Amino acid sequence: MRLERADLLQIYYLMRLTRAMEDRTRTLFLQGRVVGGVYTAQGHEATTVGAAWMLRDGDCIVPQHRDLGMHLTRGVSPRAVMCQWLARGNSPTLGRDGQIHIGDMHHGIVPMISMLGESLPVACGVALAMKIRKHPTIVMATCGDGATNTGPFHEALNLATVQKLPVVFVIENNGYAYSTPTYKQFAIENLSDRALAYGMPGESVDGNDVLAVIETVERAVEHVRSGKGPALVECKTFRVRGHSEADKADYVPQELREEWLAKDPLKRFEDYLTREGILTEAKKAEIEETVKATVDDAVSFAEHSPPPDPATVADYVFAPDGPIAIIGEPGAEDTRYVNALDSRTGKPFNAMAETAIPQFGAPEEVGRR
Amino acid sequence: MSAVTYLEAIGQAIREEMQRDEAVFLLGEDVGTYGGAFKVSAGLLEEFGPERVVDTPMAEAAIIGSAVGAALMGLRPIAEMQFIDFITCGFDQIINMASKMYWRSGMPVPIVIRGPSGGGVKGGPFHSASPEAWFFHTPGIKVVVPATTYDAKGLLKAAIRDNNPVLYLEHKLLYRLPELREELPTEDYIVPMGKAITRREGEDMTILTYGAMVHQSLKAAQSLEQEDDLQVEVVDLRSLSPLDREAILESVKHTNKVLIVHEDTLSGGIGAELAAILAEDLFEYLDGPVTRVAAPDVPFPYAPPLEEAYLPNEQKILTAARELAAY
Numbered sequence: 096m097r098l099e100r101a102d103l104l105q106i107y108y109l110m111r112l113t114r115a116m117e118d119r120t121r122t123l124f125l126q127g128r129v130v131g132g133v134y135t136a137q138g139h140e141a142t143t144v145g146a147a148w149m150l151r152d153g154d155c156i157v158p159q160h161r162d163l164g165m166h167l168t169r170g171v172s173p174r175a176v177m178c179q180w181l182a183r184g185n186s187p188t189l190g191r192d193g194q195i196h197i198g199d200m201h202h203g204i205v206p207m208i209s210m211l212g213e214s215l216p217v218a219c220g221v222a223l224a225m226k227i228r229k230h231p232t233i234v235m236a237t238c239g240d241g242a243t244n245t246g247p248f249h250e251a252l253n254l255a256t257v258q259k260l261p262v263v264f265v266i267e268n269n270g271y272a273y274s275t276p277t278y279k280q281f282a283i284e285n286l287s288d289r290a291l292a293y294g295m296p297g298e299s300v301d302g303n304d305v306l307a308v309i310e311t312v313e314r315a316v317e318h319v320r321s322g323k324g325p326a327l328v329e330c331k332t333f334r335v336r337g338h339s340e341a342d343k344a345d346y347v348p349q350e351l352r353e354e355w356l357a358k359d360p361l362k363r364f365e366d367y368l369t370r371e372g373i374l375t376e377a378k379k380a381e382i383e384e385t386v387k388a389t390v391d392d393a394v395s396f397a398e399h400s401p402p403p404d405p406a407t408v409a410d411y412v413f414a415p416d417g418p419i420a421i422i423g424e425p426g427a428e429d430t431r432y433v434n435a436l437d438s439r440t441g442k443p444f445n446a447m448a449e450t451a452i453p454q455f456g457a458p459e460e461v462g463r464r
Numbered sequence: 465m466s467a468v469t470y471l472e473a474i475g476q477a478i479r480e481e482m483q484r485d486e487a488v489f490l491l492g493e494d495v496g497t498y499g500g501a502f503k504v505s506a507g508l509l510e511e512f513g514p515e516r517v518v519d520t521p522m523a524e525a526a527i528i529g530s531a532v533g534a535a536l537m538g539l540r541p542i543a544e545m546q547f548i549d550f551i552t553c554g555f556d557q558i559i560n561m562a563s564k565m566y567w568r569s570g571m572p573v574p575i576v577i578r579g580p581s582g583g584g585v586k587g588g589p590f591h592s593a594s595p596e597a598w599f600f601h602t603p604g605i606k607v608v609v610p611a612t613t614y615d616a617k618g619l620l621k622a623a624i625r626d627n628n629p630v631l632y633l634e635h636k637l638l639y640r641l642p643e644l645r646e647e648l649p650t651e652d653y654i655v656p657m658g659k660a661i662t663r664r665e666g667e668d669m670t671i672l673t674y675g676a677m678v679h680q681s682l683k684a685a686q687s688l689e690q691e692d693d694l695q696v697e698v699v700d701l702r703s704l705s706p707l708d709r710e711a712i713l714e715s716v717k718h719t720n721k722v723l724i725v726h727e728d729t730l731s732g733g734i735g736a737e738l739a740a741i742l743a744e745d746l747f748e749y750l751d752g753p754v755t756r757v758a759a760p761d762v763p764f765p766y767a768p769p770l771e772e773a774y775l776p777n778e779q780k781i782l783t784a785a786r787e788l789a790a791y
Contacts, residue, residue: 191568199571200536206569208560216526217561220533220541227489227515227539247556250526257521412603414572414627421487421538433627434538437570444570 096149096313098306103373104455106148106305108382110140110361112452113164115386116173119394120180124340128398129180131193133340136161138303139267141360142330143237144168145308146265149316150235153423155203155225157218157236159211161267161334163195165237167452169204171197173389175446177397187446189411189439190403199444200422200434203232212238212245215264219251222260222325230423233261233319241272243289244280252325256293259324263315266327267302269334270355274346290327302330303360306367332360378455385453411439467647471639473613474578475504477620478542480652482512485540488624491518492527492544501546502580502639524553528577532562535573540624545579548633549593562629563604572627578620580636581609582676582727583775587636588766594675594728594759596633600704600737605629607704608657611638611678613646615702618655626657635676658706662715666695669789670715672738673725674701677776681725684781694789704734712738713745720751721788725781730758752791757784 098106117135124133136143143164147156150169158165166176178186179197187197188206198204205221207214218236225232242248243266255262266286270277283289290297296318300311308330315326333355337344344352368374374382420432428435437444468476481488489512490505496519499506509517520527524545531541545551551558558577565573583592599607606628610616616634623630638644663678664685671681678700685696699715701708716722722742724735735756742754757776765774 187570188568189570192564196568198569200538205533205536206565208564210556210560213525213529213556213561216529216557217533217536219526220530220535221537222533223518223530224534224537224539227534228537247525247529250521250523251529253521254523254526254530258518411567411570413606414566414574416627419487419538419540419572419574419627423537427538434572438572439570 096309098309100373101455103368104378104382106144107364107368107374108385108453108455109144109164109168110305110364111382112173112386112389113140113144113167114361115390116163116167116176116393119390121340123180123394130182134160134194134338135336135340136163136334138333138335138355138360139269140164141305141308141364142265142267142302142332145305146235146237146312146328146330148309149312153203153230153232155200155205155221155232155234157205157214157221157234159207159214159237159239159242160194161239161269162237166195166197166204170202170452171204171446173393174396177393178400181397182402183397183400184403185400185445187444191411197446199446201428201444202446204446212242212247214238215251216247216254218262219254219258219260222255222262223258225261226258228421228424232423233263233316235263235265237265237267239272240266240268240270240277240280240286241275243286252289252293252295252327255325256295259322261319261322262325263312263319264325264327265312266329267332268329269332271334271338271347273338273342285329287327287329295325295327297327297329299329299331302332303358303363305360305364382455389453414438467645468613469640470613470616470634470644471502471504473617473648474620474634475506476648477617477624478505479508479511481621481624482508482516487538488540488542489516489518490542490544491520491531493520493522493546495519495544500544502636505544524550525557528554528557529561531575531577532557532565532573535575536565536571540574542576542578542624545577547587547591548579548581548595549590551577551579551595558599558605558629559602563602566628567604573629574627576620576623576630576632578632578634580639581633582635582637583764583771584637584676586766586768586771589763592764594726596704597728597733599631600734605631606657606706607631607633608702609633609675609704610702611675611700613644614648615655617648618653619657619702622654622657625654630657633675637676655702657703658708659703660699660701660708660711662697663700664696664698666697667719668694668696669721669723669785670697670699670719671723671725671781672699672701672712674704675727677725677727680776680778681781683778684785687778687782688785692786692789694785696785709741712741716742716746717749720749721791722750723755723757723781723785723788725757725776727759727776729761730756731761733758752788755784755788757781
């Protein structure tokens with residue numbers, strides 16, 4: 096794919112925003128303002144933004160906990176993300192769940208659960224619905240190296256090939272499942288080798304090189320869009336921080352961490368863009384300013400949002416009666432359907448509603464070929 | 465219109481719902497070409513094609529998980545467990561994925577998970593389960609247990625039309641039982657979930673039960689009338705979640721004695737919750753101890769004498785009822 100200047104700047108912005116959102120989330124955690132666990136993904140930005148960059152309207156992502164970059168690339172509102180971290184009553188889960196366990200199908204996002212790997216069969220179901228209904232869209236489902244060892248990973252990849260489902264599986268191999276290094280998890284070099292066992296194409300790529308990720312995922316997406324069934328991409332990256340912010344990760348050899356810190360995906364892309372004369376000092380300052388303003392706005396919005404009302408603790412266990420729309424088909428947002436709006440609030444699903452992601456460059460420059 | 469079996473009624477419900485609503489589809493192991501291990505789905509593949517009658521690999525997490533994904537897209541999948549015992553292989557998809565989805569995201573998950581449950585067919589420890597208590601305890605999923613042919617069809621239709629995960633437990637012993645053959649209405653009908661039904665009226669005692677035990681309880685009630693001159697009311701719960709508390713309280717208020725009968729094991733079973741409800745709400749109405757007849761707290765055994773000893777039956781119900789009646 097040919098990336099225009101505006102695309103490259105937008106990709107850089109999204110990676111930068113992802114990093115900044117997580118840095119701020121960590122600060123909020125250290126200040127005691129995020130009460131639960133915080134899982135961040137420093138080092139994953141090239142993988143998450145690059146992979147999601149290849150999707151179109153109507154496509155669906157099935158992300159995991161280190162995929163904030165994917166959420167932001169698909170248009171999730173930073174405000175919604177911060178409301179979620181800060182357990183606000185207007186968060187996408189209305190304070191019922193934390194972290195980035197958010198999504199809505201109108202925007203093509205399946206909310207994850209903490210049992211990693213379990214989202215992959217669900218991704219198959221979304222793709223099965225697309226196949227049954229003959230939609231021209233695809234699903235991108237992610238998991239870490241840890242989740243590749245679960246039964247649902249196998250069941251999902253197998254079902255996807257047997258049923259020729261339109262799913263791109265993206266494995267983010269970041270070297271560790273909590274404290275467990277990959278050599279204690281599996282005995283193969285490349286997780287993409289597993290694709291062969293299911294009968295789908297598989298490739299491994301440097302997950303810290305956003306342009307390489309885009310190029311590789313593009314091939315997988317092309318395969319999947321052509322109706323030939325699923326494809327797998329392993330993005331090799333590294334979790335340079337702990338499993339959660341409560342984890343010092345002192346089990347990671349210092350030299351290994353240093354090695355990967357030197358391969359920081361943001362720095363690499365920044366150097367490339369600077370070398371190519373795309374990221375000027377002025378543009379960089381503009382992006383930094385926008386990133387800071389976006390994060391500040393998200394935090395401020397969340398902090399000024401109300402906590403959930405304890406009187407609602409028993410609510411929302413069951414969905415109401417009524418017709419259900421088929422997502423992605425004409426009229427699906429007609430309010431006569433139970434799933435057109437968030438029926439808990441009677442308002443639109445709010446993961447994307449609050450703030451739009453700024454665009455860099457004139458609209459005609461943003462167009463992709 | 466001829467009388468149909470409980471099993472045929474289930475097949476009719478699936479077929480008619482698939483005809484009525486193109487969002488409805490069936491997936492599971494051997495459901496297509498083979499027509500299902502018990503032939504519940506015989507003929508559906510020919511009628512609806514392989515995209516709506518999906519033969520899956522042997523993979524319950526994938527079956528239930530993909531049903532959840534399709535439901536999020538607005539379809540209404542029916543996920544078959546070949547034997548309900550195998551639902552444990554897809555447990556996480558039910559407990560953590562399906563049942564919490566609407567509550568935390570606002571997106572409905574209209575799926576039905578159904579399959580043959582219950583014992584009495586020499587199925588042994590892995591083909592005889594009554595798994596209702598695990599799911600009864602789980603917020604966000606409904607649980608229904610039809611005891612009659614009419615209910616088998618009507619409850620399944622209601623489950624398919626519901627916007628939530630529903631566990632539909634069909635009892636394999638009832639599938640082809642001749643005495644359960646019934647002529648069903650030609651017009652469309654549902655049996656609403658959350659409504660119990662009184663199968664037999666009486667003044668002296670209430671039996672609260674569901675599933676195959678409804679029939680054992682009715683036999684016992686008849687014997688108690690003939691041999692003990694006792695008028696026993698039998699309430700078929702039909703739906704465990706939501707539970708028809710009103711019907712339960714109504715019945716026990718006028719009989720003042722209650723016997724709870726279920727095929728599942730005793731401790732932490734449905735009966736335990738029913739007993740708690742009665743103790744809390746009807747303390748002053750009770751003239752005897754809330755009594756339970758259930759399977760002992762052991763895994764389901766295979767050998768016929770052990771299975772016989774394990775399962776509640778008419779005789780065990782009679783013994784317990786007589787002890788209770790003596791108060």
